[in-house]
Amino acid sequence: MLRGAVIGFGRMGLTHFSILNNHPEVQFVAVCDSSSFMLKNIGKYTGVETFKDYRKMIDRSGLDFVIVATPTGMHAEIVKYAIQSNLHIFVEKPFALNVQQGEELVEMLKGKKLVNQIGYVIRFNDVFIQVKKLLDAGVLGDLLTFKMEMHGPTLLKDAKSGWRSKKQEGGGCLYDFASHSIDLINYLIGVPDEITGSVLQHIHSINVEDALCSTFLYQSNLRGNLLVNWSDPSYRKPAYRFEVMGRKGKIIADLHAYKAFFREAPSFDGFTEGWNQRYITDFVKPVRFYVRGFEFTRQLDYFIDSIINATPCEMCTFEDGLKTDMMIERIVEDAAKRRA
Amino acid sequence: MDRIIFGDNQFFGINHMSEEKAQAQSERFKDINAIIKVIDTAYDCGIHAFMFNTHDRVAQLCDHFRANPEKYSDLRLYPSMPYAHKYANAVNEKGMIGALNDFVFAGRSVGQALQTVVRGGLTVIKRDMIEVMKILVDAEIRMFKGLNVKAVFLQNIITDLLLGLGAKTVFVDFANHIRSTYGVDPAFNTMNLPRLVDFLLKCGIENPIVCSSINKIGYLMNPDKPSYEKTIETKPFRPMAMSILASGAVAPKEAVEYVASQKNIRSIVFGASSKAHIQETKDMIDQHEWSIADPLTIDR
Numbered sequence: 001m002l003r004g005a006v007i008g009f010g011r012m013g014l015t016h017f018s019i020l021n022n023h024p025e026v027q028f029v030a031v032c033d034s035s036s037f038m039l040k041n042i043g044k045y046t047g048v049e050t051f052k053d054y055r056k057m058i059d060r061s062g063l064d065f066v067i068v069a070t071p072t073g074m075h076a077e078i079v080k081y082a083i084q085s086n087l088h089i090f091v092e093k094p095f096a097l098n099v100q101q102g103e104e105l106v107e108m109l110k111g112k113k114l115v116n117q118i119g120y121v122i123r124f125n126d127v128f129i130q131v132k133k134l135l136d137a138g139v140l141g142d143l144l145t146f147k148m149e150m151h152g153p154t155l156l157k158d159a160k161s162g163w164r165s166k167k168q169e170g171g172g173c174l175y176d177f178a179s180h181s182i183d184l185i186n187y188l189i190g191v192p193d194e195i196t197g198s199v200l201q202h203i204h205s206i207n208v209e210d211a212l213c214s215t216f217l218y219q220s221n222l223r224g225n226l227l228v229n230w231s232d233p234s235y236r237k238p239a240y241r242f243e244v245m246g247r248k249g250k251i252i253a254d255l256h257a258y259k260a261f262f263r264e265a266p267s268f269d270g271f272t273e274g275w276n277q278r279y280i281t282d283f284v285k286p287v288r289f290y291v292r293g294f295e296f297t298r299q300l301d302y303f304i305d306s307i308i309n310a311t312p313c314e315m316c317t318f319e320d321g322l323k324t325d326m327m328i329e330r331i332v333e334d335a336a337k338r339r340a
Numbered sequence: 341m342d343r344i345i346f347g348d349n350q351f352f353g354i355n356h357m358s359e360e361k362a363q364a365q366s367e368r369f370k371d372i373n374a375i376i377k378v379i380d381t382a383y384d385c386g387i388h389a390f391m392f393n394t395h396d397r398v399a400q401l402c403d404h405f406r407a408n409p410e411k412y413s414d415l416r417l418y419p420s421m422p423y424a425h426k427y428a429n430a431v432n433e434k435g436m437i438g439a440l441n442d443f444v445f446a447g448r449s450v451g452q453a454l455q456t457v458v459r460g461g462l463t464v465i466k467r468d469m470i471e472v473m474k475i476l477v478d479a480e481i482r483m484f485k486g487l488n489v490k491a492v493f494l495q496n497i498i499t500d501l502l503l504g505l506g507a508k509t510v511f512v513d514f515a516n517h518i519r520s521t522y523g524v525d526p527a528f529n530t531m532n533l534p535r536l537v538d539f540l541l542k543c544g545i546e547n548p549i550v551c552s553s554i555n556k557i558g559y560l561m562n563p564d565k566p567s568y569e570k571t572i573e574t575k576p577f578r579p580m581a582m583s584i585l586a587s588g589a590v591a592p593k594e595a596v597e598y599v600a601s602q603k604n605i606r607s608i609v610f611g612a613s614s615k616a617h618i619q620e621t622k623d624m625i626d627q628h629e630w631s632i633a634d635p636l637t638i639d640r
Contacts, residue, residue, distance in 0.1 A: 010436055011428075018504025022535070035437055041469040045507040162435050236353050236366070236425060254359045279358065281559050281589035290531035290562040291500045 001027050002307060003063050007054045007078055008070030009033040009042060012092050012119070016067045019291050019300050021046070025308060030061045054078055058085050065115070065307060068092060071163040072170020076101040083108045088115040090303050094179040095321030097170055099329050102322040115306045115313050117299070118321035120183040122240065122255075124295035124302070126284045128184065131242070131253045135188055139266045140246030146189060146224040150181040152238030154230040158204050165205055172208030174200065174328055178228040181240065182331075183316075183324045185216065189224065189244070191323060192216035198334040203231040214331050256280045341490070341549070341578060342389035344625055345418055346382045346618075347611035351375045352395055355587060365613070372400050381615045385622050388414045391551075391609050393495065394421040399483040406486055420493035420529055421480035443476055470513045477517060491549055492518045496529040503536055508543050515545050525549055527580075531560055534567040537575050547576055551609060553583035556590045556598040572602050582609040592621055600628040 002025055006013045009031055020026045031042050032051040039050035051057035058066065058081060065088035068078050076096045082089045083105065095118050096102040109116060122128055134140070154177060155164065163169040164176055185192075194217040200209035211229035218224075230238075243252045249262040257279045265271040287297040299316070306313055349355070353366030369375050375397065379390070392398045398419075405412045430439035481492065494502075494514060502510050518526035527549035530536040540548045554572075558565035560583055572579050581602075584595040599605055608625055612618045 011431055014501060014505075018501045021504050021506060037437060045469065045509060046505050162438065236362075237428070239359055241359075256355075257358050257360075279587070279589065281557060281586050284559065286558060286560075286562040286564055288563050289500075289504065289535065290560070291504055292497055 001025060002065060002304065003027055003029050003061065004065045004067065005030040005032065005057060005061055005063050006067045006069060007032040007057070008068060008074075008092075009035070009038045010069060013067065013069035015291055015296060016069060016090070016300060017046075019289060019297050020067075020304065022289060023301070023304060025304060029063070030057050032057045055081060058082065058087065063087055065089065065303075069119075072175060073097055073163070073166075073168060075170075076105065079105050080108065083112065083114065086112070086114065088303075088307050090117045090119065090300070091318075091321075092119040093121075093183070093321070093324075094118075094170065094175050094328065095318060095325050097168075099322070099326050102318070102325045106318050106322050109318060113310070115303060116318040117303045117306070117313060118183075118316045118318065118324075119299065120180060120187075120316045120320070120324075121293075121295045121299050122180050122184055123187055123316060124298040125255055126280055126294060127253050127255060127258050128188070128242075130278070130283060131251055131258060132188055134251060134260065134266075135244070137266065137268075139249065139260070139262065139271075140244065140251065141248035142220065143189065143222045143244060143246045145222070146185075146242070146244040148181045148185055148224065148226050149241040150178060150228045150238065151232040151235050152177065152230050153233050153235050154238065155204055155210060156231060156233050158206070165207055167208050172205070173210050173228060173230040174208075174212055174331065177230040177238070178212060178226070179324055179328060181226060181228060182327050183320065184240075184242070185224065185226065186320065186323050186327065188242070189222075190218070191327065192224070193219050195327070195330045195334050198331045198338070200332070200335045203229075212331070212335075214334065341580075341606050342416060343607055343630065344387050344622060345389040345391050345580070345607055345609045346379075346387045347391050347582060347609045348393060348395075348398070350611040350613050351378075351397065352393070358587070368613070372397060372404075375401065376404055378613055378618075382618050383412070383415075385615070385619050387618070387622060389416040389418065389490070391418040391420055391493070394419060394423045394480045394483060396426075402483050402485075402487060415488055417484060417487055417489045418491050418493060418527070419481065419484055419489060420495050422476065422495055422498065423480075424495060424497045440472060443479065470510065473510060473514065474517050477514070478521070481522065489522065489524055491525040491527040492522060493527040493529050493549075493551060496531055496552075499528045499530050499536065500532055503530070503532060503539055506539075508539075511540065511543050511545065515543075515548075527551065529582075532562050533579075534563070534571040537571050537577050540577070541575065547578060549578045549580060549606075551580035551582055551607075553586075554579070554581035554599060554602065554605065555584050555586040556594055557586050559583065559586035559589060569602060572604055578606045579604060580607040580609060581605050584608060584610060592617075592624060596621070596624040596628065600625075600630065605630075 004026055006017045021028055028048050030049045032054045033039055043050045066082050068091040072094055075091055079089055079091055164171040197215040199213050201211040203210035210231040214226045216224040241254050251258055251260045260276045262273055265273045287294050350365050351369045353362045355362035515526040529551045533552040537550055553560035561568050581599045584599050610621055
């Protein structure tokens, strides 16, 4: 039985706790949060020990792993302490506030056999699992263009309070929202050689951006565009749209379905020449316990399986998180260059 | 309980299979009159039971029902609350505690708010989760005032989050609050039917109404279809089936046949937008012989 704890009991901390709390190999023993209201109620209704100081919690609880779901600004110091305490760590996205922090943490992990995972949950979405499989099989031939779009109604009026409106705590559309789609680009296509044409745009927020666009160039003849807006009231919840074209065809995907156009159909999964529509109901498998989406359970079960089986981490590692943080920093630098 | 209940997901751009379809629906039902037209079509087909999420648009619908009491004299409602996305956006802006504060105070009358002050503490921070839950429930249900409510459902995200926490007291107090304040059955939507049913029975909530996706391909049936079938066959609860078409992946005839083959299912919740689909689905459900003659008797 693995002993675990959650640090930061907001919406994601609560979700992670709920999903893993009845995992047959997991026992949650402690929760750490800054809110007395949360701690009082969590203690009362779940019976775990509660702490306001994560150091004290880690020192006293005999843990195997922690889940870090605090605002991004606190990730680095907590993860550092958890690595020093030899704990397996799942940390929410994005990894850290800046590249320097992330590099230090990745360096600290070297030589330690600790499972380390970042909450880039869309990689565990069933449609994007299929898209990755198709791209890895090379069904589109040499890639030429892609477009990653992400829109949502996350912030629809001036937010003066809350960490999402504070850059120094990891707020803003680029860090808190677009990081998912940037990670997906790294995962599906790779890190670009050049970033250009980046624009960070304010819609409601004063201190942080609400929308952005950027162009990614690769040494191969490949060009991609990133278009993100978290202040779009026409959406009910965050939505992705990924379109990629190669010499042999095209794939258009969102979280629920994808369609693929082939000039020559690959010889598997019943594909034919021309358009092929696939819905999530064609390939999704149920999960052990479902809260808010299949992918949330898949990512945590992957984390726990990696600990139990002592398998090397391959998905959403701290190194992957660092790669995304580096891209974020490059987008910020590129946008600043344009303004200067 | 009604055999056939008309659902409302199609009106609010909710489609678990396709974002494109969801978008198209959301455009079509922008106008409340477009929603009313479909509701009337269902009503005229003989479906008088409706499951509604506590969406702002539903508050408008409820005003319409109250304004036309004769037309809707046999209306039976099964509200599901809370409408989670309303809260999600507030949480993004203010954090969980800030959002809770807002909703708790928005949901209270001046008199109640004063009482709250007297009881100690202007904010939810000093209070117990259960008390906060009751205030939020009352605020959500207010839109159905004066209408014929048959059962009150806890929406699936909240049900499943609380199930994961193992918060027994919250379930028991929710059930008691719905029974004592509104005189109707508490009910639960879930994506994890087998686990929830076991849990509710352990909580001492007898013969609970539980609504979840039940379809031939096992879509949204966690952890798997066989566990659902076994639970439905052997446990003392009132199952309601939704997503029987698995967002369109199962043909209507097969879909109804599968649900009818699962003994003990009390109700089917389905949504549709055209008269042809509504009538077709209703006829298909009516054609089947259902294993429970009197849905209200507890005979297992």
